[in-house]
Amino acid sequence: MRILLLLGALLIGGCAQNDRYIQWETEAPTSFPKITAIGYAPLATQPATEQSQKVLMAMQASKIAAYRELAEQVYGQQLSASSQVNDWMLTSDDIQASVSGVIRGARVVKSYPAGEHYVTELELDFEQVWALYQQHNRPQKVKEVTYF
Numbered sequence: 235m236r237i238l239l240l241l242g243a244l245l246i247g248g249c250a251q252n253d254r255y256i257q258w259e260t261e262a263p264t265s266f267p268k269i270t271a272i273g274y275a276p277l278a279t280q281p282a283t284e285q286s287q288k289v290l291m292a293m294q295a296s297k298i299a300a301y302r303e304l305a306e307q308v309y310g311q312q313l314s315a316s317s318q319v320n321d322w323m324l325t326s327d328d329i330q331a332s333v334s335g336v337i338r339g340a341r342v343v344k345s346y347p348a349g350e351h352y353v354t355e356l357e358l359d360f361e362q363v364w365a366l367y368q369q370h371n372r373p374q375k376v377k378e379v380t381y382f
Contacts, residue, residue, distance in 0.1 A: 253381065253382040254379055254380060254381045254382065255379070255380045255382070256376055256378075256379050257376075257377045257378040257379075257380075258375065258376060258377055259375055259376075259377035260368070260375075261375045262364070263360075263364060266359065266360040266361035266364060267360050268357060268358065268359045268360065269304065269307050269308075269357070269358050269360075270343070270355060270356065270357050270358075271300045271301070271303035271304040271307065271355070271356045271358075272300055272303065272353060272354070272355050272356075273295075273296040273297060273298065273299030273300030273301070273302070273303060273353070273354045273356070274296055274299060274351050274352070274353055275291075275292040275293075275294075275295035275296040275299060275351060275352050276292065276350060276351055276352075277289065277292045277347070277350055277351060277352060278350055280292050280295070289347070289352065292351070292352035293345060293352050293354070295352070296345070296351075296352045296353055296354040297342070297345070297354045297356075299354070300354045300355065300356040301337055301340065301356065302333060303356075304337050304340055304356055304358050305333045305334070305335045305337055306333045308335060308337065308358070309333060309334065309335035310333070311331050311332065311333050312331070312332050312333070312334070313329060313330070313331050314329070314330045314331075314332075315327075315328065315329045315330070316328050337358065338363060338366050338367075339358060339359065339362040339363045339365075339366050340356045340357065340358045341356065341357055341359075342354060342355070342356060343355040343356060343357045
């Protein structure tokens with residue numbers, strides 16, 4: 235009987251919670267890198283009849299290609315590969331790549347025609363990304379803990 239009472243007291247005592255108040259403080263990174271990306275799009279193969287429409291479509295396509303390159307740098311690429319061997323010979327070798335992510339705060343540095351292509355250069359300043367992130371999510375660290 236004493237053993238059961240002792241075990242019960244230990245279980246109840248082990249479940250006691252400490253009352254505390256935690257104060258948080260936001261901490262900024264020590265450095266903010268800048269990354270750049272360049273996107274290209276051919277002018278001649280754009281599906282439009284007018285040259286001005288082809289230029290506008292190539293501008294948009296090159297911008298999207300530059301954003302994809304930024305996303306690859308920030309989030310990385312997911313690769314999926316498979317190979318098949320039959321009679322000790324490689325019969326099939328497939329690789330698929332994809333990227334997924336949200337890019338906020340990038341700015342167009344330059345957008346210009348270059349020969350038969352249209353080029354867009356983007357820059358992503360992580361100081362701007364951090365400021366935008368602060369508006370939505372407040373990363374925090376423990377500033378002080380007070381126990382009662």
